Amino acid sequence: MKTELCERFGIDIPIFGFSHAVEVVAAVTNAGGYGVYGATRRLAAEIADEVKAIRDAVEDRPFGLDLVIPDKVPERNDRAELEMKVPDAHRRFVEGLERKYSVPKPSAPGMRTRFIRSREIQDSQIAAVAESDVNMVALGIGCPPEVVELMKSKGKTTVALVGQERHAARALEAGVDLLVAQGYDAGGHTGQIGTFSLVPRIVQMAGAVPVLAAGGVATGRHIAAALALGAQGVWIGTAFLVTEEYRSHLSPGELDALLDAQAADTVISRAESGKPFRQTRSAWSEEWSTKEAPSPLSHPLHDVLVGDMLGAIIEHDIRPLQHYGAGQGIGWFDRLRPVSEVVNTLVRDGDTALAGLGKLTEQLA
Ligand SMILES: Cc1cc2nc3c(=O)[nH]c(=O)nc-3n(C[C@H](O)[C@H](O)[C@H](O)COP(=O)(O)O)c2cc1C
Known part of the structure; x- marks a missing residue:
């Protein structure tokens, strides 16, 4: 080869x-x-x-x-400047998800908001x-x-x-x-x-x-x-x-999502970063694709909207919302090697x- x-x-x-x-x-x-x-x-x-x-x-x-x-x-690198541009309807939608899935606040900014x-x-x-x-x-x-x-x-x-x-x-x-x-x-x-x-x-x-x-x-x-x-x-x-x-970089919920996924369990969603991002399907991608959901914001404004909540989902192990970026080949990988x-x-x-x-x-x- x-x-x-x-x-x-x-x-x-x-x-x-x-x-x-x-x-x-x-x-x-x-x-x-x-x-x-x-x-x-x-x-x-x-x-x-x-x-x-x-x-x-x-x-x-x-x-x-x-x-x-x-x-x-x-x-x-000014978060406050961007926060002012987040529409109220988007903020309310994210707060609604936090209530629906009982997601506590994170102890630190998420990976997308650090x-x-x-x-x-x-x-x-x-x-x-x-x-x-x-x-x-x-x-x-x-x-x-x-x-x-x-x-x-x-x-x-x-x-x-x-x-x-x-x-x-x-x-x-x-x-x-x-x-x-x-x-x-x-x-x-x-x-x-x-x-x-x-x-x-x-x-x-x-x-x-x-x-x-x-x-x-x-x-x-x-x-x-x-x-x-x-x-x-x-x-x-x-x-x-x-x-x-890679194990130590994944939460238990993320690892399970990857181990369980087949090609059809991945989905492209803009709900992660504002740009199309293939990930394992979860309540996160599903909630953002309902008729009631607002359209994700542009990048990097969307990071500011969801970054802390994405961090909290991992920190507090909120299983239905846990997901990870993965391609259609993920079905070939079902054990840690x-x-x-x-x-x-x-x-x-x-x-x-x-x-x-x-x-x-x-x-x-
Ligand atoms: C979780 C995850 C995060 C990724 N982040 C980046 C990135 O930050 N920059 C980049 O150039 N590509 C990124 N990629 C894409 C990879 O560089 C690569 O092109 C892609 O994984 C190849 O397809 P495959 O997932 O089917 O192997 C990412 C891929 C995954 C799975």
Whole structure:
């Protein structure tokens, strides 16, 4: 399974693993793949410490870091300024949910309210990443050319996640080194175009720029299919959620939601962040899709509306409302395993699938 991309990026297998856990990122890299740390909800000082922790764990093997940089964000990290923009009807709806499900107040702001996604925060994150010794920088949403240029000038590989042709055109124009074509099946923020339809289109547009397939890649067969679609590797998030290394990042309710879910139990909802976000179905996504529910606010105003309640749901273990970002591939993962086992299974089954395709080619010849 060693593709050209492996040579170029100094890895043994063309598997990129996205995670919000330092432990998972290090384990993916140490298993021969490319771990990528989702740092968009981390402050600059935390990013510096966490990059160092990953570096200590992987030594000179490569790893990356992912930031989300949407265009339209407020200038300042000022919650009070945004609070004034939240409509009363939305506030009343959220208070109604708190009463209906007996959700106490959280003891601290939630993950989405510990700071406001703003130009001020983004600039400090970008500076911390540029100064760090991370090998690669991925941009999950938005692809500002000046950020690509800065990271390249620091010797870092640049990557953009794209969900449609328009995004790919912008990222290629900005000069990224690698594209991730992320289809509808994916967990977290996702678009409307299925992985099968998206990947060959982006490969065609990208020319000499390599493309990774993302969204629904959960088995070796998916990897073989991704290579057949023209991708040079895969980018995976969901498969690394139900792992021993990620366990401490999940509440008991979130872990159960992931273990129990099949593909049909995931749903795309704007109720999480204001942007379409695939997650396990729960009373949270259901309540926001009723006729009485207001339409979710824009991002990051919606964070301000729901961030504390989302934190309280986890802190106080409110089961019906617990959910987690997950892709349609989640049905393949129904027990906790070490990351190395997940990676090794993908590689073994991928090799088997590719060998099967080789035999098929011989038969057809
Ligand atoms: C819980 C969760 C959170 C995610 N957060 C981010 C993020 O912050 N930035 C990003 O670029 N991608 C994020 N993603 C998307 C992944 O980078 C990846 O593209 C996706 O998981 C691939 O599809 P899969 O979930 O089917 O494996 C997230 C995915 C999940 C499951």
